[in-house]
Amino acid sequence: MRISGTELCQDQPMASESTLRFGAQTDEVTSLLRIVNMVRTGEATTRPEIGRVTGLGRGVVTQRVDQAIEMGYLEDGEFGPSSGGRAPRTLRFRSERGRIIVCALGALHIHVGIMALDGDVQDQTHRAWDISRGPAESLDTVMEMIDELLGRNPEADVWAVTVGVPGPVDFESGRPVAPPIMPGWNGFDVRKRFEQRFEAPVWVDNDVNLLAFGERARRGVAQLDLIYVKIGSGIGAGLLSQGHVHRGANGAAGDIGHVRVRDSEEPCRCGKIGCLEAVASGWALVRDATAAVADGASGALARIMAAGDQLTPEHVSVGATDGDALAISLIQRSARVAGESIATLVNVFNPSVIVIGGAVASAGEVFLAEVRQRVYELSLPLATRDLSIVNSANDVREPLRGGAELAREQLFDVTFPRWFAGGRPTIESAHPGDV
Ligand SMILES: [Zn+2]
Structure with missing residues (x-):
């Protein structure tokens, strides 16, 4: 890009000129880092775009981009689409550096x-x-x-x-x-x-x-109110509030696996009685499937055990997807009980999306339908008005x-x-x- 002498001169005393044009983000470092991040996230990828978004003058933008290139954060890429005149070069973030x-x-x-x-x-x-x-x-x-x-x-x-x-x-x-x-x-x-x-x-x-x-990265949405509930071997939830993870004072936020559920006296591996995990988690389903087969239940799970294999939560969810009666009843019970705890979370946290993942939930619709029903039954109408409950991408x-x-x-x-x-x-x- 060609720069006239006047523009360069204007930019020489680093802060004074840009202070006026750039509001609170005044200093050289702030604008340099902002520009690197704009290119990194795709918010702006050409020098003219950066100028438009930041309000910085052409000279300042050129100078900052040159600095970022010299420091190895950015490099010139392809020529971008032209808006009439000469097409500006796109910049790219050097994601291979680290x-x-x-x-x-x-x-x-x-x-x-x-x-x-x-x-x-x-x-x-x-x-x-x-x-x-x-x-x-x-x-x-x-x-x-x-x-x-x-x-x-x-x-x-x-x-x-x-x-x-x-x-x-x-x-x-x-x-x-x-x-x-x-x-x-x-x-x-x-x-x-x-x-x-x-x-x-x-x-x-x-x-x-x-x-x-x-999930935030996959959706590419910054301001998400989302709960990710994992129902695998154990059970836990991750909370995104306006895109930020809510960890709580001691890191225990979302640890719903060990909340008490109704009508259960099952001992949990944490040492307490009647935890959600002790009824609805993968290890609980394996425990109950094993007991049911010992009591004479037949079907896919019984055949796996007869072959000498150790049952896993995956066996139960695959069995349910394939229509095995015992597996379906176990998965539905898990979903019903988990759904009640999720309904409480919905009332407290008011998310717009609930993503259900983990080995047990990978049974898909069998699980999800039951969770949806419990959540809509037990949550406040306002909290569920714009709520979607979906399966995770189920990608390792x-x-x-x-x-x-x-x-x-x-x-x-x-x-x-x-x-x-x-x-x-x-x-x-x-x-x-x-x-
Ligand atoms: Zn427990």
Whole structure:
């Protein structure tokens, strides 16, 4: 782009000229970072567009974009559509500069992915694993899986790590808080373990919060009021309020698996009696299916057990989809009881979308129809007027995408001013209070 001498001169005293044109976002750094983020999110991708959206003069835009290119955040791409004159060049965010490692630990498996800064899955690996084997052994396994991925992708420069675990997490310290199904994990410094290894910022969060983040990324809508309910081995919910994850004072928000349900005396694995999980979760269904088969029930689940296989929640949901009577009755009971707890959430939180995911809910319509019926029956009419209740995309990459979305939010919306000058994020920039 050609720049006249006058424009450059106007821009020389950095702040004074742009102060007038740019309202509150006055200083050089703020506008530079805003421009990088505009290109990154696609809000504006050419210099003229950036000028229109920000109100910054052409000279300032040129100067800031040049800075961002020099620092390696942006580069010139293709020529964009012309609006009459010469077509402006589009800018692109260099999402290949850094990589995000996402470790999604479930109750019974570990999923690890290497993600680009734009959230694309670059590579991934998966293992069956029991989280109750404790943090030392579990995290050794996670590290092995990461090594396997980095071995296949030696050029990856790790900018951030996200770790999801199936229990409440104190997000500030990165430590699980009294997780009911994770013996030995209470207060364990998960973050430190990864920081030491990667010299990069690490964020630890509840696994269902990752799924809620994934849903936000998939929908591409910033201001969502959404509840993601995962009904798998365990049960939990992730809450998005105007697009922001609501974690609560101790990280326990949305942990609905251990609320008491009516008419149940079932012991829960958390030690209490009558929890939602003890009736409606995957492990409860496996328990009840096993008992029913022992009592003489026939059908698909009985055949699986007769073949010597251990029943899983997936067997029950697949059985229900295939029309097996025992599986259908178990899935419907789970959905009915879960639906009552979800109805309470709807009354309290008034979401516009409820996404139901997890192995039990993967039975699809059989499950969803029952949840819908309970929610509409038990919720206030105003709270359900514009409510949609849908199945998750049921894609195993959901937690990976969600973990990348969390890291992207932290890197570029929260901590960017603290690290951009150095060219890559640091541990201190992410957690300035405790280094
Ligand atoms: Zn419980």
